[in-house]
Amino acid sequence: xxxxxxxxxxxxxxxxxxxxxxxxxxLRQNYFGAVVAAGGLPVAxxxxxxLAEAYMDQVDGLLVTGGAFDVDPALWGGGAxxxxxxxxxxxxxxxxxxxxxxxxxxxxVLGICGGQQLLAVAFGGTLVQHIPDEVANPLPHEQPxxxxxxxxxxxxxxGTLLARIVGxxxxxxxxxxxxxxxxxxAGVVNARAPDGVVEGVEHPGHRFALGVQWHPEYGVDxxxxxxxxxxxxxxx
Numbered sequence: 329x330x331x332x333x334x335x336x337x338x339x340x341x342x343x344x345x346x347x348x349x350x351x352x353x354x355l356r357q358n359y360f361g362a363v364v365a366a367g368g369l370p371v372a373x374x375x376x377x378x379l380a381e382a383y384m385d386q387v388d389g390l391l392v393t394g395g396a397f398d399v400d401p402a403l404w405g406g407g408a409x410x411x412x413x414x415x416x417x418x419x420x421x422x423x424x425x426x427x428x429x430x431x432x433x434x435x436x437v438l439g440i441c442g443g444q445q446l447l448a449v450a451f452g453g454t455l456v457q458h459i460p461d462e463v464a465n466p467l468p469h470e471q472p473x474x475x476x477x478x479x480x481x482x483x484x485x486x487g488t489l490l491a492r493i494v495g496x497x498x499x500x501x502x503x504x505x506x507x508x509x510x511x512x513x514a515g516v517v518n519a520r521a522p523d524g525v526v527e528g529v530e531h532p533g534h535r536f537a538l539g540v541q542w543h544p545e546y547g548v549d550x551x552x553x554x555x556x557x558x559x560x561x562x563x564x
Contacts, residue, residue, distance in 0.1 A: 329367065330388075330542065332363060332367055332368055332369035332381040332388065333367075333368055333369065333389060333560060333563035333564050334368075334369050334386065334389075334563075335363050335369060335370045335371065335386045335387065335388065335389050335390070335391055335560065336383055336384070336386075336387035336389070336390045336426070336428070337355065337359060337360065337363065337370045337371065337372055337374045337389065337391045337393065338370055338373055338390075338391065338392050338393050338419075338423050338443070338501035339353040339354065339355050339372050339374065339375070339393070339419075339421070340353065340354050340355055340393065340395040340396075340397075340416075340419065341353050341354075341416060341419050342354060342374060342433035343542060347413070347555060350552075351499075353372070353374065353375075353385040355372070355393060355461050355509055358383065358395055358545040358546060359391065359440075359545050362545040362547075362556045363391065363556060363560065364485060365553065365556070366458075366468070366553065366556035366557045366559065366560040367557070367560045367561075368389075368473060368556075368559075368563065370391070371387070372424060372527065373422070373426065374422075375418045375419050375421070375422040375423075376422060377421045377422045377441035377448045377528060378497060379426045380422060380425035380426040380428075380429050381425075381442050382431045384426060384430050384433055385558070386437060386496070387435070388427055388487040388562060388563040388564070389430070389435055389437065389536075389559065389562065389563035390427065390430040390435065390436070390437045391409055391437075391438050391440070391499040391562070392423050392427060392437065392438070392439040392440065392442075392443030392444075392446055392510075392539075393440055393441070393442075393561070394440050394441025394442040394443055394504070394505075394543065395416070395419075395441075396414065397414045397415060397416040397419065397420075397442065397459075397495075398413045398414055398415060398442070398507055399420055399442065399445055399446050399449055399507075400417065400420060401413070401417050401455070402447055402455060404421070404449045404453065404454045404455060405454065405477065406454065406457060407450060409457070410457040410458045410461070412457075412458045412506055412513075413457060413458070413492075413507075414541035416533065421437065421557065422522065422530060423443070423446055424450060424480075424525070425451070427439075427446060427447060427450045427462065427512070428450055431450060431534060431537060434534055434535055435563070436535065436537070436559055436563050437534075437536065437538070438536075438538055438539070438555070438559040439529075439538070439539030439540070440539070440540060440542075440543060440544065440545070441505055441540075441542070441564035442505070442507075443508060443539060443540060443541030443564060444509070444528065444529060444540055444541050445505075445509055445528060445541075446510050446541075446560040447509070447515075447537065447538075447539040448509040448511075448515060448529045448539065449513075449515045451513035451515035451517065451531055452513030452514050452528065453509060453510070453511045453512045453513035453514055453529070453539075454509075454510045454511045454513075454541070455501070455507050455508065455509060455510055456507055456508045456509070456510045456525075456535060457507060458506055458507065459505075459506055459507065459508055459525060460506070462510075462522060463508075463524065463525060464523075465523060466519055466523050466525065467479075467480050467503070467522065467523045467525070468503070469503045469505045469506065469508070469521070469525065470503070470505065470506055471502065473561070474508050475502045475504055475543060476502070477502065477548065478501060478504050478523065478548050478549070479497065479501065479503035480497055480501060480503060480521055481498050481500050481501065481551060482498065482501050482519045482520060482521055482523060482527040482528070482542070483497065483519065483520055483522075484496065484497055484499065484519050484528075485499050485516070485517060485518045485519065485520075485538065488516065488530060489518065489530050489536070489538055490518040490519060490528055490538060490540070490555075491518065491531070493554050493555060493558040494551040495551070495552050495554070496535060497551045499551055499552075500548060500549045501510055501527065501540075501541075501542035501548060501549065502543050502546055502548045503521075503541070503542060503543050504543065505541060507518065508526050508527075508528075508541065509526040509529055509541075510526070512526070512529045512545065513562065514531060514533070515529045515530055515532075515537070515556075516530060516532065518530050518538075519528055519540065519541075523543065525541075526541070528540045529543040532537075534560060535548075536558070536559060536562035536563075538555075538559070544556065
């Protein structure tokens with residue numbers, strides 16, 4: 329019996345160049361640190377779609393992280409990609425396979441930023457390809473100030489898992505995205521920005537399937553750590 333639940337954490341990937349002359353994986357340390365602080369045992373998952381089922385048999389929960397890329401519109405019926413869309417097919421193929429495998433086993437899933445968008449797609453939802461083109465008078469969701477500071481507030485939907493976890497009706501959040509969830513499929517929306525942009529989704533039919541558009545691993549709001557604590561507790 330493990331004292332700490334084993335949490336699979338998805339990685340970002342980059343082609344050769346920059347840090348390495350060969351293709352490489354990377355992830356900010358605060359994702360792992362937030363899992364450890366909440367009592368979990370994080371393990372990094374390489375992008376091997378054929379192994380997604382095997383990984384989900386071994387881990388107790390899945391954390392789908394964010395990054396500077398987008399979910400392929402072909403996966404949710406969105407047509408041709410917007411010029412601002414950046415694809416990482418290998419990463420998305422693995423994350424979607426792992427998310428679906430975790431949900432099929434009813435293992436807890438926490439999606440952050442792009443991970444929240446991918447979770448909505450797994451629920452059968454759709455996305456906004458580029459907020460400035462589809463939302464009237466949008467907030468600067470690619471906030472100009474540092475990610476360690478709040479960019480705007482979000483209103484939480486009463487009665488949702490997220491609202492119960494954080495115990496409040498509003499949170500200050502950091503914001504680093506140009507896409508957003510349009511519809512949550514079989515899930516429900518649990519948070520919105522003042523401009524109406526969806527900031528979180530969840531699925532009541534699973535014991536823990538929660539996504540937030542912001543980055544709680546930074547701890548910008550005092551209630552952010554509660555999200556990780558609830559996720560890790562659900563993985564026990």
